[in-house]
Amino acid sequence: MTSRTPREPRLRLVPQTPTQRAAAGRRASAGRRAPTPPKGVAPQDELARRARAILADAVRLAHWAERTGTSPDAAAERAADELGLTPTQVREHWGRARLAGLVEHSAASAPVRAGWRLRAWDRDDTAALRGWVALFDAWSLARPAPPDADPGTLADVVAAVPQLLSVMQLSDGPVTGAGLIDLLRRRISELRADRDPAERDAAERDTAEVVRLLGWALDTLSSVGALTLHARSHHPERARLTELGSWAMWTKLEHICIAAQSPAGNIEQSAVAMLRGCANLTPGPARAEYRAWLAVRPSGPAVTELLNAARGEDALIRGLAFEALRVVGAPALPAIRAAADEPVLRPYALLWLADHEEGDPRDHTDSAHGVLTRAEETWLWVDTASAAHEHGADRVLLDHVDAAPQPSVVELVNEIRTCGHPRTVQVLLALAAAHPDPAVAKRVRRAAFQVHTGGA
Incomplete structure (x- = not known):
């Protein structure tokens, strides 16, 4: 049956199939102009070249896994021998391949399937940049945190890092280690005061742990190509965003600014409140709100909050939550695979997974018929x-x-x-x-x- 309403409705009730999303994406992209990056930001082809260089070994490993049908998790020694890597490097680059959305996430014994980014990697700059941004967004998973780290302090450091990166982007130059430590302590104090005013001074009491975890965060961000780091002994001396890191943070700040100027302005709201605020927006402005809301939050907690919102009784919030999760992309994949086992979330999760695995709509014309029973x-x-x-x-x-x-x-x-x-x-x-x-x-x-x- 076809729709009786020719224009795009404000209330989107049924998740779109990948083919429908492709047509909508082409219409939307044809009607809007991307914001111009500030002076000094490298052109897209140069940024894509850098992204490909950073993920070169991950791409090699993903191609090997697809060709052999074997997960390196189950055959690390074999992959290391054939690719000239060490088993440790195989594990590291395989983790990056999954975080960048180059392959479908699966169990170690399951056959490996290439994601759309891997298929389009060499010919599409967008694929390379999206893959690197997915890795950047999931930076805290790219390298294990110190095993003896305090879980609460670790969570606060991960939540505070986006603000540090924003300051680094706005400063347009290196930031000293002392400045980063001061910024991090103040941001953690704010986060803890929001939870409990009595915790405001807690960051002052565990400065050594904060500094240690800042070192881990900066090392991890440096390893994924987001910043360059100059250290003395075990302490960061100064750090500066790379061209890729600066471009990614400029993009996030642009999303925040656009949404902050909109009537909705839901950046500081909970997931449920943000989604309610987007209920009367058309898809384009709604996506701008989702991106802005996500830009100021670590991807892991944001995904968890969106899925919790989707578990509520309001079906409209459930549908909008999965629209927001489409903006998250690859970092949401493991959580949504798990959500597919929950009856209330299963149809939405299966459609999300089909949409994600179809990848860039420009590369596909098949429908999602058969995704759901x-x-x-x-x-x-x-x-x-x-x-x-x-x-x-x-x-x-x-x-x-x-x-x-x-x-x-x-x-x-x-x-x-x-x-x-x-x-x-x-x-x-x-x-x-x-x-x-x-x-x-x-x-x-x-x-x-x-x-x-x-x-x-």
Whole structure:
């Protein structure tokens, strides 16, 4: 069935297939102009060349894994011998390949499949840059933290690093180690005071641990090519963003500035509040809000917060949470694979995974038909119909019928009755009240009554 509404609706109810997303992406990109980078930022082809150089061994390893069908996790010695690397280097570069989205994340014994970035790596600068940015966003996973680190202080340091990087980008020059330590301590004090005012001075008491973890953070960021580091003994003396790091942080700050100037301004809000603030935005401005919200948070905690929002009772928030997770990209992959085992999140997670594995829509024209079973499609239809009922109007709910997997209302109603969604009755009653055909409305009301009473 085709949509009765020719324009793009404010309320997006059904997650798009990769093919639909491709068409929307082409329309959006044709109608907007990317902001101009500041003077001194290298052109995109030069940035892509640097990204390819940083990830060269990860790309070699990913190609080897795809060619042999073997995960280096299970054959590190073999991969090391054939590629001229050490087993330690194999493990490091394989981790980078996964964080950069070059391969699909899978168990050590499962066959390896290439991601779209690996397939487009040599011919598409965008693929190289997106892969490096995914690695940069997941920097805290690129190198293990000290095993004896205090978990609370470690989490605070990871959360504070984006602000340090922003200061480094805005300073347009090297930042001293003493300055970074001072910035980090102040930011950690702010984070702890937000949780508990009594913790405001806690960063002063564990300065040695903060300095040690700052060294780990800077070393890790340096290893992924985000900054250059000059150290003396075990302490950072000064650090400066690389051209790639400066470009990535400029992009993030640009997203924040654009969103801060918008009516929504949801950067400081919780995930649920941010998503509610985006509910009435069209997809383009909504994505700008998602990017801004994500830019000031470490990717791991942000993904967790978005998934927790998706687990709530509001189906509209659930759908918007997965739209925001599409902006996250590869760093969200392990968490969303795990979420696919949860019945409430499964249809959204499977569509996200299909979209992610299809990769750049420009490279694919296949549909996502077959990603969901018919029962999962029906459950998803009811979930999104409940969003239409609660947040939309009768017209929106009727238009949503066109997105159903069934060719007729009769078949739709018959399958809704057995889908097991907790809001089936409410959706059927709302559909009966909105439907203009009295006979159809009567049939739908009867189905709602039967579901309510447990009848056949």
